[in-house]
Amino acid sequence: MTADALRTGLFSGGRWIETEDKIAVVNPYDGAVIASVSAASPAELEQAVASAKLSGMEQLTAHRRYRILDSVSRLIERRKDKLTGLLVREAGKPYRYAAGEVERAVQTFGFAAAEARRIGGRTMELDAHPGGKDHFAFYHRFPLGVIGAISPFNFPLNLVAHKVAPALAAGNSVILKPASSTPLIALELADIIDSCGAPAGAVNVLPGGGGTLGSALVEHAQVAMITFTGSPEVGRRIRREAGMKKVTLELGSNSALVIDDESHLEQALSRCVVGAFAYSGQVCISIQRILLRSSLADSFLERFIPLVEKIRIGDPADEATELGPMIEEQEAIRAGQWVAEALEQGARLLTGGRRQGALYSPTVLDNVHRGMKVVSDEVFAPVVCIEYYDEFDEALAMVNDSGYGLQAGVYTSSLSRAMEAFRRLEVGGVIINDFPTYRVDQMPYGGVKGSGTGREGPQFAVQEMTELKLCVLNDWSG
Numbered sequence: 001m002t003a004d005a006l007r008t009g010l011f012s013g014g015r016w017i018e019t020e021d022k023i024a025v026v027n028p029y030d031g032a033v034i035a036s037v038s039a040a041s042p043a044e045l046e047q048a049v050a051s052a053k054l055s056g057m058e059q060l061t062a063h064r065r066y067r068i069l070d071s072v073s074r075l076i077e078r079r080k081d082k083l084t085g086l087l088v089r090e091a092g093k094p095y096r097y098a099a100g101e102v103e104r105a106v107q108t109f110g111f112a113a114a115e116a117r118r119i120g121g122r123t124m125e126l127d128a129h130p131g132g133k134d135h136f137a138f139y140h141r142f143p144l145g146v147i148g149a150i151s152p153f154n155f156p157l158n159l160v161a162h163k164v165a166p167a168l169a170a171g172n173s174v175i176l177k178p179a180s181s182t183p184l185i186a187l188e189l190a191d192i193i194d195s196c197g198a199p200a201g202a203v204n205v206l207p208g209g210g211g212t213l214g215s216a217l218v219e220h221a222q223v224a225m226i227t228f229t230g231s232p233e234v235g236r237r238i239r240r241e242a243g244m245k246k247v248t249l250e251l252g253s254n255s256a257l258v259i260d261d262e263s264h265l266e267q268a269l270s271r272c273v274v275g276a277f278a279y280s281g282q283v284c285i286s287i288q289r290i291l292l293r294s295s296l297a298d299s300f301l302e303r304f305i306p307l308v309e310k311i312r313i314g315d316p317a318d319e320a321t322e323l324g325p326m327i328e329e330q331e332a333i334r335a336g337q338w339v340a341e342a343l344e345q346g347a348r349l350l351t352g353g354r355r356q357g358a359l360y361s362p363t364v365l366d367n368v369h370r371g372m373k374v375v376s377d378e379v380f381a382p383v384v385c386i387e388y389y390d391e392f393d394e395a396l397a398m399v400n401d402s403g404y405g406l407q408a409g410v411y412t413s414s415l416s417r418a419m420e421a422f423r424r425l426e427v428g429g430v431i432i433n434d435f436p437t438y439r440v441d442q443m444p445y446g447g448v449k450g451s452g453t454g455r456e457g458p459q460f461a462v463q464e465m466t467e468l469k470l471c472v473l474n475d476w477s478g
Contacts, residue, residue, distance in 0.1 A: 006086075007187040010038045010207060013051030014200025019044065023180050023207055028092030028325040028358050029316055037183050040206035042216045045175070049222050051201035052146045052173035060199070062117050065169055069113035071196035072165075076189075077106045083157060083188065085317075090182050091156055092325040092358070094316040097279050105161045105189075108441045112165030112458040119170060119462060126472070134475035141466035143171035144224035144246065148217045150210075150238075152229045153327050154282045156182035160189060162441070163227045164203060166461035168193075175204045175223065177214055181327055183207040210234065218242055225465060229284075232378075232450050248454030248464050250446055252378045253406030255436040256289040256399045258421070259296060260392060263413035264433055269300070273307050275409075275435035276384035277362045280326050285407045285437045288379055291395045294388045301366075301386070305351050308362045323382060325358035332360040335381035339363055342372045350386070370401060378404065392417050400426045406447035409436040428455070 009016040019038040027034055040048075057065075076083065080102045087098035121140035126132030149163035156179060167174045178186035183205075190205040206213060214234075218226050218241045225246040228238050235249040257275065259268050275287035292300055316324035326332045336355045342365060343349060352363030366386035368375050375385050389395040399408050407429040410421045418432045428447040431438045439445060446455040454464050 006035050006184055007191055008035050008037045008184075009187075010040050010044060011187060011190040011194070011203070011205040012040075012044060012048040013204065014194065017044065023183065025090060025181070025184055026328075027089050028327050034089055035184060037187070037207050040208040040213055042212065044206060045213060045216050045220070048175050048201075048204040048206055049146060049220060052175055052204055053201075053222060055173040055199045055201035057168065057173045057199060057202050058143045058145075058171045060171060062119065065116040065171065066113050068193075068196050068198050069109050069116060069165060069169060072193055073106050073109035073113060075192045075196060076102065076109065079188075079192065080106075083185065086185050086188060087157060088316050090184050091153060092316050092327060093279055094321045094324045095319045096322075098316070101155055101158050104158045104441055108158060108161040108458065109165045111442045112161075112169040112462075115166065115458045115462050116169040118459075119466065121468070136473045136475075137470060139468055139470045141170075141463075142469050144465055144467055145172060146223050147172045147174050147465060148220070148223040148226045149174055149176045150214055150217070150226065150228045150230065151176065151178050151186065153179035153182045154279065154284075156185045157189065158441070159229050160186050162456045162458075162461065164189070164193070166458045167227075167465050168198065168202060169458065170462045170465045172224075172465055173202050173204075175206060175217060177206055177208060177210075177217055180207060180209065215241060218245075227454075227461075227464070235452060246464065248446070248456070248461070249452035250284065250406075250454075250456060251450060251452040252284045252380070253404040253447060253451050254288040254376065254378050254402055255285050255404075255407055255409075256291055256402075257287050257409040257435055258291045258395045258399065258411065259300065260293060260395070260410065260412035260414065260417060262296065262299070264411045265296070265300065267433075268411045268435075269303055269307060271435040271437075272304060272384070273311065275437035277308070277311060277323055277382045278437070280323055280360065281382040281384075282326060282380055283437060285439065286380070287384055287409075287435055287437060289375065289385050289387055289399075291387050291389055291398055293395075294390050297386075297388055301350070305364060308351055308364055311362050313359060313361065323359075323362060326360055326381065327358075329358040331381065332358050335360050335379065335383060338373045338379060338381075339365070339383060342368060342374045345369075345372055347372060347374070347385075352382070376402065392420070396421060396424050400424070403450040404447065405449040406451040407431060407436040407438075409434055409438070427451075
């Protein structure tokens with residue numbers, strides 16, 4: 001196989017396997033079929049689980065796990081051009097954002113490598129309790145076993161990395177079901193991990209349908225944990241089907257940015273353009289709601305709208321492109337329907353609202369209210385809603401008036417208001433003087449309410465993917 005060839009078989013037990021059932025992978029921009037990928041059935045899942053159970057990952061030393069993950073990080077860096085090009089074609093991600101995702105995957109595996117060396121426990125002074133005399137205790141964290149990972153289309157490399165890398169760091173094996181629209185990058189990552197010396201069965205990548213393969217993975221008795229990123233509907237079903245398994249769910253948001261005063265207005269303007277429209281808004285922490293103090297409305301909008309209208313739309317392979325296609329035309333049609341419905345309910349279109357195939361123009365609405373889908377649901381499209389408030393308390397209440405709670409941003413010159421936002425906002429992360437779209441890969445990432453349970457970020461995912469076990473020693477000296 002040449003360096004530029006694509007892996008199209010599923011990867012299980014250290015082997016590449018072709019199946020008769022195929023999944024067509026299509027370029028969202030031009031509709032061209034990139035490849036046909038082998039789809040796994042429940043029978044292939046059984047084989048992968050058996051291989052994962054026998055991988056021996058739990059027996060590897062911390063140093064060995066570190067070396068594998070560090071090597072993966074370095075090899076991703078060496079293959080960055082191929083990986084970036086694949087993200088552009090498979091996910092329709094503009095080149096600048098595709099290159100950024102590859103660099104983030106380098107960092108994610110690097111942080112996970114470091115965590116492999118830090119897993120441990122501590123001693124406990126049991127004699128602090130009246131019944132603890134002559135007893136000594138310590139605890140340690142142990143791998144769970146087989147981790148089932150289900151990843152989304154929008155970050156098909158780095159969100160896979162956030163599931164696979166901490167699992168391996170903790171001594172687990174992984175069965176990954178990538179999104180059916182973007183399996184190629186996950187298969188390429190499997191090849192990289194295999195090349196870096198991971199044991200056979202440590203990582204298994206099985207493309208397939210969510211309704212068949214995904215459910216079978218969730219329900220499998222030998223799978224100890226499910227880590228999932230995707231829609232709330234599927235997340236709720238996974239929680240019902242998973243039984244006693246551990247479950248980590250990252251289910252999206254309708255993230256809000258509060259702009260409290262003029263102190264950071266120029267920065268806020270530029271960050272809003274990126275935060276609302278990067279990758280056509282198909283980002284869990286994309287800015288969906290901008291909450292403006294009413295006194296700032298005119299000065300903000302007269303500068304924001306021209307910036308939005310300058311966004312360069314087109315071929316994601318063109319390095320100058322800022323906004324490319326949505327993952328498929330049907331999603332662009334849905335976004336248009338939501339906008340049309342909001343307009344019928346009284347919203348005002350400030351710019352955008354146009355569709356050409358899978359391309360949907362950057363769209364700004366105001367005069368919106370909580371009853372509109374574009375405000376209350378996750379639009380997952382290049383659509384942002386402007387809301388206005390007079391008092392800071394009102395703004396915080398507006399942020400919290402949501403079924404989601406992933407991240408929120410607040411621009412303010414007031415330390416007291418910043419800390420009030422941190423205390424009161426019902427989200428997993430509060431970003432002060434930056435947008436809610438801010439994420440670096442070692443930070444704890446996850447939400448509350450409809451945005452999910454558990455946390456990602458290598459240090460925190462390792463905690464989710466291990467079990468604490470206690471050892472108590474009685475004094476046997478006599």
